[in-house]
Amino acid sequence: MMIMLFYNFLNVPLHARMVTRLHLWIALAKVGMPVLFYFLILPFSPQGAITAFVTGMAPTAAVAPVIAGLFRRKIEFVTVSVLLTSPLIALTLPLILPLLLPVEEKIAVFDILGPVTVTVFIPLLIAWLIRNGASFLIPWINRTHQVPFVLFLFNIFTAGADASNYLQYRSHESLQTLVLIAAVTIICGTLYFLVGQYLIGGKAYGIESGLALGRKNTMFGLWVALTYVNPIAALGPVFYIVYSNLYNTVQLYIYRRRERRGAVSKDGFCPRQQ
Template identity: 35%
Template sequence: MFKSLIRTFAIVVAFVAGYMMPWLHVYGWTFKWMLIGMLFVTFLGIRFKRMKPERPHWLLVGANLLIALAAWSVCRASFGGGYLAEAAFFVGVMPTATAAPVVMGLLGGSVEFMLTALLLTNGIICILLPFILPMVVGRGGFEIYLSVAQNIALVMLLPLALALAARRFYPRAIAWPRKLKDVTFGVWVVILVLIAANASYDISSRDGISERVLEQIGALSLLICALNFGLGHLLGGKARSAECSQALGQKNTTLSIYLALTYSNPIAALGPTFYVLWHNLWNAWQLYRASEHRRRNGN
């Protein structure tokens, strides 16, 4: 129990520290490289033969798109076309986060399932976004393809290639993920500090935004976050409830913030910025529960 409490406390402290030190956003560039290192360790233990699309994967893709369009439509009908509708869209349309397989590994679920979900949601949404964005914000572009392709290629393919090489030339490396679990968690805590610092900086740098606007977007983001994790749990059934909940709930906020800033406006980008807080707080609670479960079972 002590170890699980320490982990939960570390995640909460990471968020508070990052929020109180927005100047750390200048080190945000290290986030990608730390994630690459974590994925390298994760990929060492992956059984790639188990990576194949299942029915829940296609349900996740459909739910991802439907939630985005439904949230945009409801907000547009209720409040008119404006910042709330666009913020809702960019919160809902976010594909699975590149860090989701790492978190699922810490939770003890199927990393192979998560990797498949990651590739499918990012790939399909990348293909469809240039056709959907013009309807939402009035413009789109081919550079969306390039942005997502570059992100996936660097963050996914580089650690994958390194892991395959390590497994080929040093077979004992397959045991590293189990031995380095605590190190992986430590790196994840550092990443959360940088994520919180970036979110704090983004919010504080939005001049002229009223507290009411922040409250509206924050509440909307929280509502969609709860819907994502809850619906994902239902779509996964008994066999894949944890994995589907994580795949639909933990989002690629970096990509969505970039898209909002590029094709909409800074206010719309606050939607995925708030989402950073909500989905990571839920991750903290899940990690605590997983640690408690392992403790009770003597693991």
């Protein structure tokens, strides 16, 4: 993950002017939508509501800028979302989670922020040092530009294998519970991507906003579920790993096919009007 981020940061100098109004809407949706889903699902399934909240209340995944690059979209837009939502969730989750769920163990902000900070800011720092002190290395590094795509495919394979292993050997839930959690995950996940792409991003930043809101740091959600909630809630992030990768894979296939036909519009998905 850190290697993929390094390649993106190397060619995308970041500055404060990159933060836009859309990023604020994404940040608001990052916190507001999981809470909304929790209360909508709660009357029908308390466990489903808990799972939806834990799965959704996660910052933008570090892999999201990499996927934006595969779509040939603005990597810096999604990168800003990673940098903004990581501390935002670290600060708000310890306040919101105890209000919704009976949490016995105190949630420390640094426990949440620490791993995310290491994953994101170390590659950012290394890329900054190379750009400003050893820029002659950049053309040589860019010759290996296919590495992020290979790592992305490896990430999909690893995530699928981990999810399969978890469901086969570590999950002892009934089929009904698995179906419920899978359904909740798919419905909520689809809404995250669609709200980001069409309601927030629109035609200018559709793909970018969809990734910023829809791609979740599932390892973070899994850790929160196992540490502060219950093992059943951990199934949500497990299903989300598989679903989000499948969603973006199909989306990328459709995008590339329409791109070859010259029918990709500014939103990155719908055909241009002739």
